[in-house]
Amino acid sequence: MEWMDQPGISFAEHQLALKGLARLNAVSGAHGKVWKALAEALEVEKGPREPVRVIDIATGGGDLPICLFKRARAAGIDLRILAVDRAEGALQHALASCEAAGVPADLDTDFPDRPGIHFAVADALQKPLALPKADWVTSSLFLHHLTGEEARDLLHGLAEIAEKGLVIADLDRGWLNTLLVTLGSYLLSRSPLVHHDGPASIRAAFSRSEAEALVGWAGLGGATVKTAFPGMWVMRLVRN
Template sequence: MPFFRTLTIRAKEDELMDDFSMGGEELSEALQHLRRLNRIFPAAAPTLHGVDKLWQANGRPPKLSILDVGAGSGDINTKLLKWADRKGISLQITLVDMTVEACEEARRLFREEPRVKVIQGNVKDLDERAADIVTGSQFIHHFDGEELVDMVAHMLQASRYGIVINDIHRHAVSYTAVWLMTRLISRNRYIRHDGPLSVAKGFKGRDWRELKAKLKMSSMTYSWRPLFRYSVVIPRIANQSSSDRKGR
């Protein structure tokens, strides 16, 4: 992955993690190293911000279910569990990922946490209103165009209250920081290739405005969060059916 590249528009290249014919021990190692990156660049904060916002908007219910799609090893959810403990919320989290390696890593990480379960699967196969809140952290940047709109629509369909998207701000500072840090902490080719590319595939404000227009969701909000991330919240309209969304 080159050190210098244009960030004017979103990158189109596929990440190595998008190739499901690969994987194995190298991918498992990459997921472990990704957890280190998530701690260095506080990756959980935008998700926590959005979940708290939806929780408050829906009357601060004492019970809450969260479905994290494209979850990887799901490490950012440790912050949500601590948040629930502070708030006295009975929280249940379901992690969904398509790869065996991610599910195995998630099960290892949460092996002593009964509030978390792991499912190997595709967001497109989830039941309607499967959880109160559906989250996606560093997941949505894998998609573009109509595929991006379709993926967000499926996330909305699977939620009762709405969805929270946590993704990367496409910016020269974040790209440089991730490029350097991935080379400092890892020799894993997934990390060195996909880390900077994730930033190049990330978003700017105009990208979120375009998505908002395509979804026709006036209630969608997005806010910049440290460090170079966006917290995007899309409440689900109570009387909006899946057929309504498909008709757009």
């Protein structure tokens, strides 16, 4: 189990770990991979450009929604994000990161009424999933925290609230990626949590072939899983 998943982690330890993970994600381009897949899908939508509602699951320190919002703003897309996580401390970190990045953000349980991000406490594994419908649902680097059955149930539940599609990204387990993640965890962070959880994450991750099997197991007909260098795969479901 990853240490960050355990109770009793101090606020300071948690914040230091989130900063380290943000650096790892920035160097690996993890969140840019989600944006690329989402942007490609948005281009196939027909008709006038309307606000796009996105729910980000297990948002952690908010790095992914911040990335998505800034890139959407640069592309002229009105993106309204509801980002959820079960850890309130992570959301406080996310709000501070938004302020530093010049991204409008607040705490709320529904979508913003203008371009921006709302953060809310929610457990993605809760059944039924207590979240509103969205155009798109995203998640990055979360599935490796779950068992196969939990991942299947989560994907099935997310597909039910995603009206236009899903974009899910995670680590791709393999010996080379294990080496890269382990080195990156030590080189890019001073956090003992990251030093432990980085290698633990890649060992627990689903390989690309296992992610493809999850697609079928969760009933996500039409979803694709593609390798995303370095060390990841991206799952995308686009509804016609």
